Amino acid sequence: MTTTTLAAPKEQSCQTLLASGHTACTGCGEALAAKLVLGAAGPNIIVTDATGCLEVFTTRFPQSSWEVPFIHSLFENSAAVASGVEVALKALGRQNEAKVIAQGGDGGTADIGLQALSGMLERGHDILYVCYDNEAYMNTGVQRSGLTPFDCMTTTSPCGELSWGNKHNKKDMPSIAAAHGIPYVATASVAFPKDIENKVKKALSITGPKYMQIHSPCPLGWRSNPQLTIKVAKLAVQTGLYPVFEMENGKVTKVRKITTPKTPVEEYLKIQGRFAHLFKSPKGKEEIQKIQEIADRNIEKYGLA
Amino acid sequence: MRLDLGAIAKAGTSKANQTGGWRNFKPIFHQKKCNSCDLCRIYCPEGCVTMIEKKKYTVDYAYCKGCGICAEECSSSDIEMVVEEK
Amino acid sequence: MSTTFIEGSIAVAKTVAVSRPHVISAYPITPQTHIVEHLSELVANGELKSEFVNVESEHSAASVVLGSSATGARTYTATTSQGFLLMIEVLFNIAGMRLPVVMTCVNRAVSAPINIWNDQQDSMTARDSGWIQLYAEDNQEASDMHLQAFKIAENKDIMLPVMVCMDGFVLTHSFDPVELISQEQVDKFLPPFKPEYYLTPKNPLTFGTLVGPDGYMETRYFIEKTMHASLQVISDVAADFHNQFGRFQGGLIDTYKVEDASLVLVAMGSIIGTIKDIVDELRAKGQKVGVLKVRSYRPFPKDEIYKALNHVKEIAVLEKAVSLGYGGILVNEIKSVFYGKPKTPKINGFILGLGGRDITVDTIHQTIKETVKASSEEKFIGLNEALIGGK
Known part of the structure; x- marks a missing residue:
């Protein structure tokens, strides 16, 4: 594995690289995650973004919240646009000018943008792809995505007589990314900013394609108190429902251990309206048990305990 | 900014958009028990909390939307959310 | 300048090559393939110093050249038929972002029923996209048009993408005598691409913003106005070409x-x-x-x-x-x-x-x-x- 050096970084200003005045909802986890990623990466980057909340709340013309060069094109092509940026820098002899970071939400990454992302990973571009995972299509009004968790209520996976919400398990994107044989895959959570910083810096020190997925609570879609954004995110990790780990060259090399005894998933579920239906009937207990089993499997699979 | 050439915008210009008007609750930084853990600054989704000096932080009310994350996460319970008087 | 008995696709590829594109990205589809195959050969042999990006779809081919063009690179792609239809979302985006990408649309029928032979239904579907569309009569013109296309697209008063349309098989696969232009001559005709705005930390601009009802209509007005202005530029570039190379295939x-x-x-x-x-x-x-x-x-x-x-x-x-x-x-x-x-x-x-x-x-x-x-x-x-x- 080789590393490349950037041109001398500009003096870091005290202001963040994601400027205030953006129109993210109160307590938005994605705005926080993007701020942390940019803070860790520094100014010598070029970022792309898929259509979605982040793009909408930061780029309402004539304003922009981005203090770094930014391009948004479409929903499904953030990874392909980033590929174009990266090869252009190379072709123009400007590869030391900037590192390239592609961004997308969970829908733009794991669903509609999966093909373009796969192409980017397989071609070996020197790009860090960051997926801000808020577990549904929030920008269009909280519809189910491939990263929506099991039994979660969204506007297209409502609970009802015949439904407990989303019938399917969350797609295992980190493994899909890792299966491309890329050098670095990581998951993270807005609850742990230092971890995000370390992972972004580490990823950017590695040449080649990197994939990072950051759990980013959405108070609007999760029907959680905006004040509890960090609490909710922490509980997702502590229950084992959102394992935080690093994979290097296909192998899990580092995990964030959970505190023992393990926190039951109820603690995480009960503070979010998107799971409220599970607490309304005795049968819901069985569903919660299924979710506990998902957490337990994660704890075992990644050795979180 | 060039609307005529693909609607290109200048960096950081959203600062003109003062989102403080959204606020229903307002964080009051008491500055009494602050231990400089920095969490209020780090966790602020608006990026509007600044450290002036050690154990002294300020919030830019022009942008603060009053989410309350800073108060919730403050490791010394030194930030209080009060109802915004409009 | 030398006359060669050459396949249309190869003539086009050679002209694109001497236009010095920094980035080429394409996905294979009949009858576009010979153009991009030849370009990839030139890159593989070191005869063309370009980044050739093999992508997983036409959607990504267009997205790659979009990203490259916004970074300040001269870019080229080619497609036809179904591939063209898959690209259309990005084609509107490229035009709306005012990126001077040049592409070949090899004209072919669209499905269903699937049919790989020539007509012009594909490019006609994008006539409202904001791309300048030029249609070639023969392989000499198809070849020459590509060089003109870069010059039209990159004109600082235009900054719109240009599509050269050439009939599939009828032109792409036919062998004709074509006068190819040398690198030296091209360099005199086509200046290096130096866009006013591009992605760089030295001037961190935001591309691809959200424009509401307060400004969207004006973006369309500006493109329409520029399209009208390009009438003159297309004629001028054809005249310049005539002056330098002695060939005139018409302007507009x-x-x-x-x-x-x-x-x-x-x-x-x-x-x-x-x-x-x-x-x-x-x-x-x-x-x-x-x-x-x-x-x-x-x-x-x-x-x-x-x-x-x-x-x-x-x-x-x-x-x-x-x-x-x-x-x-x-x-x-x-x-x-x-x-x-x-x-x-x-x-x-x-x-x-x-x-x-x-x-x-x-x-x-x-x-x-x-x-x-x-x-x-x-x-x-x-x-x-x-x-x-x-x-």
Whole structure:
């Protein structure tokens, strides 16, 4: 594995690289995650973004919240646009000018943008792809995505007589990314900013394609108190429902251990309206048990305990 | 900014958009028990909390939307959310 | 400059190569393949210093060149038919972001039923996308047009993408003598691409913003205005090219024996060559016929067409595309040229050659006969009566 050096970084200003005045909802986890990623990466980057909340709340013309060069094109092509940026820098002899970071939400990454992302990973571009995972299509009004968790209520996976919400398990994107044989895959959570910083810096020190997925609570879609954004995110990790780990060259090399005894998933579920239906009937207990089993499997699979 | 050439915008210009008007609750930084853990600054989704000096932080009310994350996460319970008087 | 007996695709690839694109990205689809295969060979042999990006779809091919162009690179892609349709979302985006990408649209029919042969239904679907569309008559023109395309697209007052349309197989796979332009000559004609704005930390701009009802309509107004301005630039670039290389294939339009004609056939692309032969034949018999080639379809050169045709009595528009539920597309645009003018010729439209259906000398004779005999009408020509039950 080789590393490349950037041109001398500009003096870091005290202001963040994601400027205030953006129109993210109160307590938005994605705005926080993007701020942390940019803070860790520094100014010598070029970022792309898929259509979605982040793009909408930061780029309402004539304003922009981005203090770094930014391009948004479409929903499904953030990874392909980033590929174009990266090869252009190379072709123009400007590869030391900037590192390239592609961004997308969970829908733009794991669903509609999966093909373009796969192409980017397989071609070996020197790009860090960051997926801000808020577990549904929030920008269009909280519809189910491939990263929506099991039994979660969204506007297209409502609970009802015949439904407990989303019938399917969350797609295992980190493994899909890792299966491309890329050098670095990581998951993270807005609850742990230092971890995000370390992972972004580490990823950017590695040449080649990197994939990072950051759990980013959405108070609007999760029907959680905006004040509890960090609490909710922490509980997702502590229950084992959102394992935080690093994979290097296909192998899990580092995990964030959970505190023992393990926190039951109820603690995480009960503070979010998107799971409220599970607490309304005795049968819901069985569903919660299924979710506990998902957490337990994660704890075992990644050795979180 | 060039609307005529693909609607290109200048960096950081959203600062003109003062989102403080959204606020229903307002964080009051008491500055009494602050231990400089920095969490209020780090966790602020608006990026509007600044450290002036050690154990002294300020919030830019022009942008603060009053989410309350800073108060919730403050490791010394030194930030209080009060109802915004409009 | 040297004349080579060469396949159309290869001639185009060689011209693209000497235009020094920084980034080329494409996905294979028949009959576009020979162009991009040859470019990738040139890169593999070190003869062309470009980044060639093999992508997983046409959507990504267009997205890669979009990203590269916004970073300040000269870019090229090529596709056809279904690939073109898959690209369309990105094509609108490229134009809206004012990125001077150049592409070849090898013209081919669209599915269903799947059909790999030539017509022009694919590129016609993107006529409203904000791309400048130029249609080539032969391989010399197709080749030369690419060089002109970069110069038009990158003009600082234009900054719009340009699509060179060339008929699939008919041109791409045919061998013709083509005068290829040397690197040295190209470098004199085409200056390096130096955009005013591009992605760089030195000036961190935001591309691809969200524009609301307060400004969106103006973005369309600006493109429309620029399209009109490009009429002059396309003509100027064709004239520059003529001055430097001695070849002129027309600017916005080209005419052949139109000055004293009473009947003119209007068309786009490779069919022009066949029509010219027929015109010569009929002229020898004393019939006053001529041809008008629409070279620039977008922007549509209304004034030039009116100026060239205002004296004629009859016009036959021959086109390899159809707006299903309406009829001919080009014919109605030609009709609109005469709207509100003092004299309106009889204008007949003929849809022909779809899905690679042979366009014979007889087919074209038939269009002329129908135009002379009938009142204004539009119809399919060259249908197999046996397949449609004689209806």
